Amino acid sequence: MKKVLMVASSGGHMEELTRLKKVISKYDCCWVTEFNDFQTYGENYDVNYYVMQVNRKEFFFPIKFLILFVRAWYIILRxxxxxxxSTGALISYPFCRIAKWMGKKVIFIESFARVNELSLTGRLLYNHVNRFIVQWPELSREYDKAVVGGGIF
Structure with a gap:
């Protein structure tokens, strides 16, 4: 059975990822999300790895982002x-880039909340994934490589 690494920030991004029932039932899924005070997914999904939250506006962002890259490398190798x-947000960037560098298939699903423009993570990953899925037709008009997958919700 093929293994799929499911990566998303906690909250809405993780909620969207958990809605991919066909993928979850068909493949061996390994889950990665951020550690925070509001853990709810561990009850319904066996989250295998928690990584630290990274906020690009924090003073220590460069150091935390580098640590996240190292952690992502470790998890993918393991x-x-x-x-x-991935459905985003920032934690998904290192996982998607490293996986692509290693020749793995990478699928990025832009957030349901993004109707007219890509998120920062979406813009950064747009040219570096195998499949870029948007949930709104309006968004696909601006990005020719994007595939409309319809709403997850």
Missing amino acids: EKPDCVI
Whole structure:
């Protein structure tokens, strides 16, 4: 059975990822999200890895982002996924880039909240993934490589 690394920030991004029932039922999924005070996904999904939250406006952002890259490298080497699927946000960038560098398939699903423009993570990953899925047709008009997947919710 193929292994899929499911990566998303906590909150709405993780909620969207947990809605991919067909993927979850068909593949061996390994879950990665941020550690915070509001853990709810561990009850419904066996979250395998928690990583620290990274906020690009924090003073220590460069150091935390570098640590996140190292952690992502470790997790990918340990889990050996065939594919990485992410709905964002910032924590997904290192996982998607490293997986792509290692020849893995990478699928990025832009947030449901993004109707007219890509998120920062979406803009950064747009040219570096195998499949870029948007949930709104309006967004696909601006980005020719984007595939409309419809709403997750």
